[in-house]
Amino acid sequence: MALIETRALTKRYGGGVTALSELTLAVEPGIIGLVGANGAGKSTFIKIMLGLLQPSGGELRVLGLDPTTQSVQVRQRVGYMPEHDCLPSETSAAEYVTHLARMSGLPANAARERASEALRHVGLYEERYRQIGGYSTGMKQRVKLAQALAHDPDLLLLDEPTNGLDPAGRDAMLELVHRIGTEFGISIVVCSHLLGEVERICTSLIAIDGGKLLRSATVSDMTTSRDVLTVEVSEGVEQLVARLAEQGLPVTRDGHALMVPMDSDEVYDRILIAVAELDLPLHRLDQRRHRVAELFQTPSVTGPAAAQEVGHGAAN
């Protein structure tokens, strides 16, 4: 059974905004990156999966359940970490997470135990009796993660868990998410507008742009068949580009380097022959795996920083 399955899932808000447009996908259990630029529709998708928002059209199953009619069952099995800060400042993390565990239906003692355990998993055990108002941003994010874990869910939906964190904090949060996914065997959907960031911890990726599905596949499927050859010549780059284009090889430029998808073994030889025939000084010819971010580059996305972001448009 697929973990999440949608068919033509669509969400329109008032004011003519189509936040999700005919999304059709199926993902298997694992750590799933839900990636897209700001406004791509990630939060909307998460809220529909939780049954907090009703879709305007299409179908959806989460853990085999229909959130539009079985939202209580869905929320019993799904933990949700919202994007924005929503924590009470004058309450301790222990009190807050216990309270939410109780609200999910656990008896008082079990709720307290589960809260302590969840806070231990996220590294806040020692600090759990301090008021949340005195916590750093990273600690607050961890409290949100702990409350999502407290009722022992089968699936976690994390909306931008690295928001507001510095690079070290982002790394630590991603490592934690990865550990929870692998050690506890919980499936996780982790939203991010930074593909390069989640790519390293995910087993599959759903990429959306302007509410439309760009791609949904396992990370290994996205990368294994897409090795790329990098060629650098000290001079005559234009000649080489023209020669490779004549041969029907798709070439993209990355600074001085030329990148050619390695669709078959003979591509390597064809490049070597072209360089030799043109008598160009070969500086470098090597093969490497495509980074997932490169697979999503569009003509309007340029430069290394932009290449990290998926898509480029808001939904309209």
Ligand SMILES: Nc1ncnc2c1ncn2[C@@H]1O[C@H](COP(=O)(O)OP(=O)(O)OP(=O)(O)O)[C@@H](O)[C@H]1O
């Ligand atoms: N309640 C709403 N009413 C009208 N439009 C909305 C509403 N909520 C979201 N939108 C619009 O729907 C589109 C998708 O928003 P959504 O928050 O789902 O995107 P996102 O990918 O999560 O982006 P972000 O990371 O910035 O939150 C955006 O254009 C947004 O402005």
